[in-house]
Amino acid sequence: MPQDHIKLQDDLKALFFIAPFMIVFMIFIGYPLFYSLWISFHRVTIYSDFYDIFGTMQYVGFSNYTKVLTDASFWWSVALTFVYAALTIFPGMALSLGLAMFLNRKVRGFGLMRSGFFLPNVFDVYVVGVIWLMIYNPRSGPVSALLQYTGLSEYIGTGMLSNPWTTLPAVALAMILKNAGFGMILFLTSLNNMNESIFEAADVDGATPWQKLIHITIPMLRPIIFFLTITGMVGTLNAFSEVYAMTDDTGGTSLTIGGITLKSGAISGYYLYKAFAESMYGEAAAISFVLLVIALLISFVSYRVLEPKG
Numbered sequence: 001m002p003q004d005h006i007k008l009q010d011d012l013k014a015l016f017f018i019a020p021f022m023i024v025f026m027i028f029i030g031y032p033l034f035y036s037l038w039i040s041f042h043r044v045t046i047y048s049d050f051y052d053i054f055g056t057m058q059y060v061g062f063s064n065y066t067k068v069l070t071d072a073s074f075w076w077s078v079a080l081t082f083v084y085a086a087l088t089i090f091p092g093m094a095l096s097l098g099l100a101m102f103l104n105r106k107v108r109g110f111g112l113m114r115s116g117f118f119l120p121n122v123f124d125v126y127v128v129g130v131i132w133l134m135i136y137n138p139r140s141g142p143v144s145a146l147l148q149y150t151g152l153s154e155y156i157g158t159g160m161l162s163n164p165w166t167t168l169p170a171v172a173l174a175m176i177l178k179n180a181g182f183g184m185i186l187f188l189t190s191l192n193n194m195n196e197s198i199f200e201a202a203d204v205d206g207a208t209p210w211q212k213l214i215h216i217t218i219p220m221l222r223p224i225i226f227f228l229t230i231t232g233m234v235g236t237l238n239a240f241s242e243v244y245a246m247t248d249d250t251g252g253t254s255l256t257i258g259g260i261t262l263k264s265g266a267i268s269g270y271y272l273y274k275a276f277a278e279s280m281y282g283e284a285a286a287i288s289f290v291l292l293v294i295a296l297l298i299s300f301v302s303y304r305v306l307e308p309k310g
Contacts, residue, residue: 040064040285048281064286074287076262077271078294080168081236084267087172088179089232093225095176096183101217103184104191114188118181125178129245132174136161136246164264167252171242171265186224194220226306233298237291240269 041064042057068074099117103110120128135141138159160170194217202212218225243251243265251274252265266274268291275284 036285036288039282040289042282044281044285046279046281060282064282065290068283068286068290072258072260073262073266074268074271074290076257076260077266077268080264080266081239081268084168084172084239085233085236087169088175088236089229091172092176092179092232093183093228095180096228097187097221099180099184100187100191103188114184117184120178121181123178125175125241126245128174128178129171129242132170133161133246133248136170138162161246162253164253164255167247167264168267171246174246175239175242183224183228186228187221190221190224191217222306226302229302229306230299233302234295236267237295238269239267240273243267243270244273 039057041059041061043060043064044057048057103114103117107113136143136159138144141159143160160166198216199212202216207215247265251263251270253263254261255264256262263270268287272284272287272291275287
């Protein structure tokens, strides 16, 4: 049998096995993606016929993108998103690594503590947000009681979620504690697979625990750090449920900057939600693609900086 004919048969077999996935992908991901791209170049409202894309949808070119890119509220939401990322990603990784190193000592109750630390990660974000809303309650929440005990009375009357300067840190703290278990499992798995002889050699050379952490442990965890950075940044760009739940769909308290009234917790995901909720579907689609470009740029920069070696 000719070699070309055998290769053709192999290619057809491969296409046969991946065809189910490609069909599902095109129906549930591919088609919505291209449809959203189409909508982003049109003025689409609640009165538009979504099944007649050449009918009631008015083509507006790049005006939706222009409106988004010239909207101060959008760039405020992007800036808040980066602040939110700084408050959650690296502090969250530090907590995850600390928990993993603690459990890596095989302390008593290792299995129970590992399950307990990971358990919050499986809860729905909205549910966690509602729980923390009660924790932050300025009248009956334990955080207010703690603040009163420590003398920080300025947050007792309104609560941390009603203060424009503490809204985002309060949300970030809740998400750090929720998601720490996921990173902990990844770090713990990597720590268990490390070659102990490297650390024994470092001990012989007189390395301190801090030196071993900085020069051995963290470099060997570089792929995990890279993965958590990328997924964390993409997650913050899409974050919505926690802000929706913990600010009671207000986006946080208002503050005025440069004569413009802005929301203290309106990160990019919440900004996208508000555009969709107000039936500005064309603008919402444009926002989603602008955020996609930002996510790709961040991923590229992160890869260049944190590219796993070896």
